[in-house]
Amino acid sequence: MLSRSLVLAAASLLAITAAQPALAEHHEEAAEVAASTAGSAEIGPWGIDLEARNLDVDPGDDFYQHAGGTWMEETEMPGDRSRYGSFDILRERAEQQVHAILNDLAANPEAAGPTGQMVGDFYGAWMDEDAIEARGTAPLEPYMARIDAIEDRAGLLEVFGSVGYASPVGVGTLPDPANPTRYIAAAGQDGLGMPNRDYYLEEGEEYDAFRAAYRDYIIQLHELAGLPDGEGRADRIIALETQLAESQWEPARQRDIQQIYNPMNREQLAELAPQFDWPNWLDGMGFASIDTVVAAETTAITAAGELIDSVPLDTWKEYLTFHFISDYAPYLPEDFDEARFNFFGRTLRDTPEQRERWKRGVALVNNHIGEAIGQVYVDRHYPAESQRQMDELIVNLRAALQERIENSDWMDEPTRAEALSKLAAFEPRIGHPENWIDYSGLEVRRDDLLGNVIRAQQFDFDLDLERLPHPVDRSLWAMNPQTVNAYYNPLLNQITFPAAILQPPFFDPNADPAVNYGAIGGVIGHEIGHGFDDQGRQFDGTGRIRDWWSEETAAAFEERSGRLGTQYGAFEPIEGVNVNGALTMGENIGDLGGLEMAYSAYRRYVAEHGEPPVIDGLTGDQRFFLSWAQVWRGLIRENALRERLLTDPHSPAEYRTNGVVPNIDAWYEAFDVGPDNAMYIPPEQRVKIW
Structure with missing residues (x-):
């Protein structure tokens, strides 16, 4: 992404x-x-x-x-x-309003038509905690197998370019700042596990404590997933992310459109970071028709490319494995979900309690198929x-x-x-879109929460690719x-x-x-x-x-x-x-x-x-x-x-x-x-x- x-x-x-x-x-x-x-x-x-x-x-x-x-x-x-x-406070009110809609759809999804059934099944899959516990780590297996099968840099880049997996450089689309009537591809720094570079590089007891807690979190996820050498993997992953952080741009610099708008053709990208094998990488992601990419944080992209060569392939695979489990921990059994919240919620933000499950379910469905709910919301709550x-x-x-x-x-x-x-x-645009997203091409299954999330992300990415050739x-x-x-x-x-x-x-x-x-x-x-x-x-x-x-x-x-x-x-x-x-x-x-x-x-x-x-x-x-x-x-x-x-x-x-x-x-x-x-x-x- x-x-x-x-x-x-x-x-x-x-x-x-x-x-x-x-x-x-x-x-x-x-x-x-x-x-x-x-x-x-x-x-x-x-x-x-x-x-x-x-x-x-x-x-x-x-x-x-x-x-x-x-x-x-x-x-x-x-x-x-x-x-x-x-x-x-207002978000809680809107949350309650959406919750009522979701309860109606989850209770009787067939009566609401195909879109209503999709929304009800997505929410129902999230709320079925017993089924999530019963499946255990089985939903992870095909994704872990894909990482395990990586044998060379080409295989590593293929996974970097796939929806759902971490990458030190992300690629996507947006209107071209030089001609906003057309879409363009853009690439920028990515791939850290903590909020930004400062959490890796700042000195002081507070940041030492964050880094120690992050190491403990990585080890804990490995233990929960039954993966060996959690401590060694944690040290290698943190060392890799610290190297990424050292080259990444500070947030204030990332705001500067003059610094981050750097359109490059494929030959220029190859000079910037040849390790990414841009022609094959872009084509594999679906950008075969694109010759120009906006490179945002140029020096960070160069440094990330150098790390692809200098960091052992096995370490990159460990990095991908950890990030996938961490990113999707909320959709796994409770121990994974709680471990993630303990670090990102309690440690990084001082939040003592996890939100009620239904509230997180509202956010989940809003994030992934939100306009399907939005149509009902507007009918009920927008005079x-x-x-x-x-x-x-x-x-x-x-x-x-x-x-x-x-x-x-x-x-x-x-x-x-x-x-x-x-x-x-x-x-100005007020209230709601004139045209709604058609989600009929998205597969949602009541018994596959993790798959629903990945497929929804892929659906969004594919929509962007479909729009790319058009105004x-x-x-x-x-x-x-x-x-x-x-x-x-x-x-x-x-x-x-x-x-x-x-x-x-x-x-x-x-x-x-x-x-x-x-x-x-x-x-x-x-x-x-x-x-x-x-x-x-x-x-x-x-x-x-x-x-x-x-x-x-x-x-x-x-x-x-x-x-x-x-x-x-x-x-x-x-x-x-x-x-x-x-x-x-x-x-x-x-x-x-x-x-x-x-x-x-x-x-x-x-x-x-x-x-x-x-x-x-x-x-x-x-x-x-x-x-x-x-x-x-x-x-x-x-x-x-x-x-x-x-x-x-x-x-x-x-x-x-x-x-x-x-x-x-x-x-x-x-x-x-x-x-x-x-x-x-x-x-x-x-x-x-x-």
């Missing part, structure tokens, strides 16, 4: 996303609107959890704690969570009114950003014209309708908001408009803003990578974004581990620009409908900013936070509030924040980009 680096840099998927607005066409005066919605919102009387606030904390000293401190102090994190907040109000909100946000671009004092006219052209071409299908979605998230794809200049996120606390048609603008409005603005962040700005309105910036305006952007990176780089949530301002740059720009955009859109709404009344002692502007802060309230365990700081392009939740609002003048006015407050930034030092 394709290394996610190029896709993430190109598609800016939001790991925990959006909030939601309700913008019905109000024709009443603002006071009448407030009165009509009072008492009818799902959260609090008008959409804000007033009890969540910690009023002992001045908003100018710690706005995150002021808005949600009492909730965070009184809320106990569920034992099966490594982090818990507003997004997780037409949500679509209408979202459309209206996006119109206001687009108008707000257009006005901000037109009035920007740091852009020259040619660059401004290009930015406005890109905004005009921007395409890019702009109607495809990268998320299911039942997903609580959102994303921006710069290659298509699209934002996508699935149906499931259009529910409280992010969107409530009965909430105060200020709340909806501050919540979902800010998140929609965030997604639109990705088109103009440090990476998204390098794509034009057609999705093509093109430098449309004048030298002077680009320098002004980089100066401003550089100051924002410095602000975030000073945050130190764990002693000795700071926020990586370069890694999180795009998301931080998205948060800042998105909230500014949403505030401008809200003021446009106020200009049309009149200044809103004070409700429960809070002005409309105060309600707007509190809504944004409550979107990001949450709890996180220390090692989960550590992993996020090392690997995630999103800043921790606290700084998605406290890193943003001190740069927005209206926040100071709303809460009377002055120089004596801890979060105060002098006006001339506040960062303003969009």
Whole structure:
């Protein structure tokens, strides 16, 4: 499978996303609107959890704690969570909604037709724990036999290129950044067992403990599988992965589209890493018609090729064996499943409890045949009114950003014209796909859980291969309708908001408009803003990578974004581990620009409908900013936070509030924040980009 680096840099998927607005066409005066919605919102009387606030904390000293401190102090994190907040609460709601659908289909799959039976059988295979225990390790045998049969480098490459097996380099497809109307193949670094290179290379007691626990985990899996020499194999596998880690790129560098967009023909690939025998390897994977491949982390690919020659074949086979068992441990007997959770959950993320099996089953089916469930989900849980109000909100946000671009004092006219052209071409997609994936070619068996997972992965890969010769299908979605998230794809200049996120606390048609603008409005603005962040700005309105910036305006952007990176780089949530301002740059720009955009859109709404009344002692502007802060309230365990700081392009939740609002003048006015407050930034030092 394709290394996610190029896709993430190109598609800016939001790991925990959006909030939601309700913008019905109000024709009443603002006071009448407030009165009509009072008492009818799902959260609090008008959409804000007033009890969540910690009023002992001045908003100018710690706005995150002021808005949600009492909730965070009184809320106990569920034992099966490594982090818990507003997004997780809504995800639990969507999970329950999908669970009801799955129970219906699993109980009577034949009555639901072929697709319903497929969904019911997939979920039923997962839930039949007795059958999984009875089969033991037998499901592994054909896959282990394939690894055992490897006799030379050609055989090794064949397995590397097969769906379901680990590889130091992954290959897949995506729209070509140079011509996003066509698909192209791409290759990038891959193959580590721990989250990224830092877990192998960083010094310190914490990382020594992670590496020791990883070794124990490898040994334990060998013992469970009845494989000999677990300790020796563990040492050789870790040594191999450490060598891979030493050459792999750090996450911040992987975000840089200019560094990772390296199109190469087969002759150039042969020079880059001849050990991969690119013509035969690509042809064997199904890329026979492809001559050009985008090589992402070039030096890491070269180093991986060198390791193919220098590392003994038997060690590579041990590596493949361990990774296959580890990757598919959840679909094996309980001891395998528990061993994997013990390392990745308890050790790496401090999560004390495994999630209930039905919840993991929901995630499994969502991940592999999600659109089959999505059709039923939309029918049950996505009212037409949500679509209408979202459309209206996006119109206001687009108008707000257009006005901000037109009035920007740091852009020259040619660059401004290009930015406005890109905004005009921007395409929002709300709720669900227009066309659904046809899963009729996928075989799902009630008695073959592991096989179902592998076949589903192969089905997805084959779909990508089928699309490869054709023009890019702009109607495809990268998320299911039942997903609580959102994303921006710069290659298509699209934002996508699935149906499931259009529910409280992010969107409530009965909430105060200020709340909806501050919540979902800010998140929609965030997604639109990705088109103009440090990476998204390098794509034009057609999705093509093109430098449309004048030298002077680009320098002004980089100066401003550089100051924002410095602000975030000073945050130190764990002693000795700071926020990586370069890694999180795009998301931080998205948060800042998105909230500014949403505030401008809200003021446009106020200009049309009149200044809103004070409700429960809070002005409309105060309600707007509190809504944004409550979107990001949450709890996180220390090692989960550590992993996020090392690997995630999103800043921790606290700084998605406290890193943003001190740069927005209206926040100071709303809460009377002055120089004596801890979060105060002098006006001339506040960062303003969009």
